[in-house]
Amino acid sequence: MFFDTGSLLRRYVASVAILVAWSPFFADTHFSWAASPVADDDSSWMDNAELALKTARQGNKDLLLLFTGSDWCPPCQKLEEEVLGQEDFLNEARNQFVLVVFDFPQQKELLPRIKEQNQQWAERFGVNSYPTIILLDQQERPFAILGYQEGGVDVFLGLIGEQRQKRIRRDEFFDEAKGLEGDDRAIQLDKALSEMDQDIANLYYEKSVKEIVDIDREDKLGLRTKWNAEADAEMRKIILTDIITVSRLEKPQRAVEFIDEVLVAISFTAPQRLQIYQIKLNLYRKMNDRAGMDAVLDLMIAMDELTETTRERLMVKKALSLVGTGRPDEAMEMLDNALANGQGKLYLWLAKGQLLDAQDRFDDAIKAFDQGIVQARINPDLLIELVGSKADSLVAKGDPLSAIRELDNFADDQQMPGDLRGIALLHKAMIMRETDRRRQARLAENRAIEVAGSPEQRGEMQKLVERLRKKFGE
Numbered sequence: 051m052f053f054d055t056g057s058l059l060r061r062y063v064a065s066v067a068i069l070v071a072w073s074p075f076f077a078d079t080h081f082s083w084a085a086s087p088v089a090d091d092d093s094s095w096m097d098n099a100e101l102a103l104k105t106a107r108q109g110n111k112d113l114l115l116l117f118t119g120s121d122w123c124p125p126c127q128k129l130e131e132e133v134l135g136q137e138d139f140l141n142e143a144r145n146q147f148v149l150v151v152f153d154f155p156q157q158k159e160l161l162p163r164i165k166e167q168n169q170q171w172a173e174r175f176g177v178n179s180y181p182t183i184i185l186l187d188q189q190e191r192p193f194a195i196l197g198y199q200e201g202g203v204d205v206f207l208g209l210i211g212e213q214r215q216k217r218i219r220r221d222e223f224f225d226e227a228k229g230l231e232g233d234d235r236a237i238q239l240d241k242a243l244s245e246m247d248q249d250i251a252n253l254y255y256e257k258s259v260k261e262i263v264d265i266d267r268e269d270k271l272g273l274r275t276k277w278n279a280e281a282d283a284e285m286r287k288i289i290l291t292d293i294i295t296v297s298r299l300e301k302p303q304r305a306v307e308f309i310d311e312v313l314v315a316i317s318f319t320a321p322q323r324l325q326i327y328q329i330k331l332n333l334y335r336k337m338n339d340r341a342g343m344d345a346v347l348d349l350m351i352a353m354d355e356l357t358e359t360t361r362e363r364l365m366v367k368k369a370l371s372l373v374g375t376g377r378p379d380e381a382m383e384m385l386d387n388a389l390a391n392g393q394g395k396l397y398l399w400l401a402k403g404q405l406l407d408a409q410d411r412f413d414d415a416i417k418a419f420d421q422g423i424v425q426a427r428i429n430p431d432l433l434i435e436l437v438g439s440k441a442d443s444l445v446a447k448g449d450p451l452s453a454i455r456e457l458d459n460f461a462d463d464q465q466m467p468g469d470l471r472g473i474a475l476l477h478k479a480m481i482m483r484e485t486d487r488r489r490q491a492r493l494a495e496n497r498a499i500e501v502a503g504s505p506e507q508r509g510e511m512q513k514l515v516e517r518l519r520k521k522f523g524e
Contacts, residue, residue, distance in 0.1 A: 113147060116183055121158060123180045133206045175192065216246065297309075343375070366397050369405065399419070400419070437474065438473075479495045495519070
């Protein structure tokens with residue numbers, strides 16, 4: 051899918067002209083306000099575009115188009131005074147370029163036909179800032195867009211000479227592509243277009259860009275991404291919106307079929323694929339299709355682009371799905387298989403412990419939590435979950451004192467964040483209240499507020515304490 055990129059070039063032209071043209075003006079405001087060096091009587095510059103094109107083709111030259119405000123634009127006058135009106139520039143530039151001026155004066159009137167022509171050509175290339183210089187080939191295709199350049203004649207001649215050499219290399223690559231097919235042709239076309247700014251290539255060489263994208267449809271060469279990334283990104287957003295709409299309005303089975311068709315045809319980013327798989331998972335859940343749910347979760351887990359933490363969380367999601375559909379043994383088997391391979395996997399130890407706890411296998415649950423706790427020192431957020439879950443299993447086993455000791459050990463650890471230490475103390479307070487030790491519970495709650503850390507965290511902890519006390523009728 052291709053979109054109108056005309057606005058991109060217009061923004062490019064505007065930014066180039068403003069940034070490179072006006073900054074020198076503000077740095078040095080001394081100008082000669084004499085008549086423009088490219089005035090009407092300067093035979094080096096043509097003001098008839100059609101005649102200039104004919105002259106360029108006859109002389110096998112490129113065209114240098116100057117869009118200027120000769121009697122009102124200071125950077126335009128500075129460029130003309132320093133470079134464009136100098137004999138050294140004119141003598142050299144005329145060897146390779148036909149020079150064409152499109153003037154937009156405010157203090158003099160142009161012939162109506164010239165005024166109309168200048169406006170048409172400015173609109174054609176999206177010019178709205180001055181000076182703007184466009185280098186054009188004989189087929190009327192831009193290959194460079196420039197503005198004011200400091201450094202005088204030599205610097206400017208070097209710049210346009212460099213751009214012309216890029217145009218020559220571009221055409222050589224185009225010629226080499228003529229006898230080729232498939233990937234070889236796409237590579238040569240890419241080399242040709244890469245000699246120019248990509249915005250120019252996308253706007254004025256759309257046929258070649260489309261051919262590259264069509265050849266590299268699967269992005270094996272990385273050229274589809276290079277030349278169609280913006281259009282592809284916009285297309286993916288539109289299609290993702292369509293998927294969401296279809297999943298809400300169509301029957302689940304039809305929505306799944308639509309998603310499968312889209313996934314075959316379109317390459318999505320990893321976050322987008324995860325979002326689409328989640329939509330598909332919800333549809334299978336609506337249909338009570340356990341096999342479909344398992345297959346989607348397996349696809350999500352197998353994605354190469356995932357971080358290990360995301361992969362673990364997806365495995366936990368699958369374990370919960372298996373339990374939720376009456377298959378706790380399969381969930382446990384999946385977790386055991388995953389935990390048998392390597393260190394870490396703290397989310398999986400937490401999930402295994404919680405699954406065992408739900409089965410009233412408290413001793414086994416505590417062992418699982420301990421496996422995670424040993425490895426979780428560098429992850430305080432996960433460590434507090436493991437410690438809290440172990441404490442719950444100890445209470446369920448009938449050993450609240452051991453549960454309190456676990457929570458106290460965490461709360462006393464100065465290396466742990468204050469807000470998490472406060473959470474451990476609130477957990478301790480709840481156990482104490484449930485075992486009818488209210489005075490000790492209130493002490494734990496007060497300490498939770500003290501250790502919370504920042505004033506904001508203490509304020510939040512105070513609210514939690516008040517909510518807890520209200521729950522227990524205080």
